[in-house]
Amino acid sequence: MEGKKYEGNWENGIQKNLGKYYKKDGTIKVGYFDEFQNMKSISDEEETKIKLKEIDKLKEITNFFVDKAINELRSLFKQNVPDLDFDALLA
Numbered sequence: 652m653e654g655k656k657y658e659g660n661w662e663n664g665i666q667k668n669l670g671k672y673y674k675k676d677g678t679i680k681v682g683y684f685d686e687f688q689n690m691k692s693i694s695d696e697e698e699t700k701i702k703l704k705e706i707d708k709l710k711e712i713t714n715f716f717v718d719k720a721i722n723e724l725r726s727l728f729k730q731n732v733p734d735l736d737f738d739a740l741l742a
Contacts, residue, residue: 659684659706666690671706681706 659670666684673679681699682690721741728737 658710660709669702669705671703 655675656673657666657670658673659666660668662668666688667686668683669681670684670690671679671681672690680690681702684690725737728735
């Protein structure tokens with residue numbers, strides 16, 4: 652893994668509550684971020700599995716709504732600005 656990455660809840664542009672943090676060395680931490688960006692790790696293996704499933708579900712829901720919004724924007728552009736290639740804007 653090249654760098655660190657975060658998956659999970661965001662609030663006002665910062666990591667908040669439940670999240671999964673991929674460290675540069677490839678290890679993964681699961682825990683809760685507080686308002687000061689401190690992470691309280693979950694050490695219980697069963698709780699970690701449950702929370703990982705919650706994060707994956709959140710990711711699926713987010714991707715669904717992002718895809719839906721993009722498709723709606725694509726349709727609006729096609730109707731109102733047919734000469735503009737919407738997909739080229741996304742590239």
